[in-house]
Amino acid sequence: MHRPSAAEADFAEELAVLRPDLVARYTAELPGARAAVLSRLWRGLAHEPLPWVTGREAGREGLALRLWDGRRLHGPHPDPFATAAHTTVVQLDEVAHDDPARLMSALGVPHGADFAAELADSVASLALSRAGQPAGPQAWPVRDWEWEQRVVDGHPYHPNCRSRPGFSVAEQLAYGPEHRPLVRLGLVPVPADECLVTGAWPAHLRDGERVLLPVHPWQSEHVLKRLVTEGVEAHPLMSLRTLALPDGQHVKTALSTRLTSSVRDISVYSISMSAPLSRFAETVGERMDGLLHFTRTLGAVTANSPDLAAVLRESPQVYGERVLPVAALATTELPESPAWLAEFARLSLTVGLRLLEFGIALEAHGQNLLVVLSESGAPVRLVYRDLADIRISPARLARHGIPVPALSGRLVTDDVTTLRRKLFGSLVAGALAGTAGSAAALRGALETAVRQLPRTPDLAALLEQPLPAKALTWMRLSPGTPGDRWTQLPNPLA
Incomplete structure (x- = not known):
């Protein structure tokens, strides 16, 4: 029988007090959560340029990694674009994990010790997130x-997919979007x-002469150390x-803790760049023939501190009633259709490559990029x-x-390398790969989509070179190195 980690046990104890009705389901979700995080970790070990991996050998039964101390790590053939939990065990010499x-x-x-703690937290948080989901089919959101x-x-693809260090179980239930809470933001004058x-x-x-700055309650308690009574749900x-917000606008708040990779x-x-950047994006959007809209930044404010700041944006829903983040596509049946996936890839690459040719490289991952659907479900335009x-x-x-600007x-x-990495790593290795869910599905969608695209030097690089992707595991194991680190994934079109 699996021995629960300290994080898993701590979560269960807190949950027994807060939500005893969820304990059994949380426990049942733990094996799947471990497999999901282990699959993401194995992807990183298999494909990233980790300095202590000295060789990789692919065989009929899987992939073996040679480590700097002579040990061997063995696991299944990793699909770098798979989203399913396909890895349940990895063998380190004679020990199965x-x-x-x-x-x-x-x-x-x-x-590795600090990263291991983050992984344990990611498993427990993911099991908690899954445990709180309603049973049965869900209605199409409005x-x-x-x-x-x-x-x-x-x-x-990130092993820290649900890591929330510094958040108790009560705080995850109160603030995590997957738990569907209503959060009361403080207004700090x-x-x-x-x-x-x-x-x-x-x-x-x-x-009057004061600005009311929206502050997340976690930030108020743990960072600002002040009680805020006035607020908005x-x-x-x-x-x-x-x-x-109740008026439909979106507010980005400071939250000075590490979620996934970043504080x-x-x-x-x-804050200083937000207004000119928003005006610039509006100007560029006018050149996109209605295929792309940028949400406008309405206002931004900081009390000269990264811990006390907020950005107010319009909702993407002003550009269509049926608009959803690309990351949410996996919760629908749309990506199961190869024709739909190819059309979505064509639209996304048309927009991304045209902007790149103009000189704008988007960070077009599944959270920043949204798609507007027709009544029939066809992808008609994008929102960023x-x-x-x-x-x-x-x-x-x-x-x-x-x-x-x-x-x-x-x-x-x-x-050029920085620009292409930014777009290809987020759009192709991120949003499109995550929507496709496998190398085979991604390859099929891209093969169809690229036939209809103008042949530019950027497209040639996408077709002919390895696909850049952020080295997410290596980054977490390099805490003293600022910025992104990169790896190269097998090109699905090769």
């Missing part, structure tokens, strides 16, 4: 936040002359820190939100006669 956290501890690699809350398993405000901060979030979206605060830099991580090439913009810092680069 079905628990990703214990496997990482047994590997004994640098920074409101945007209902779509967001259907995404239960988190990132399709800050003198306007002490804030950086860009865009038009609305009157209902002002009090909102529905949490997929990213947890972004919520849908979710809001930098002063991103959250411009904070796109990349912009002044040289490409100038080549196409597009005015270069007054932007600076990490947003701006002419490096």
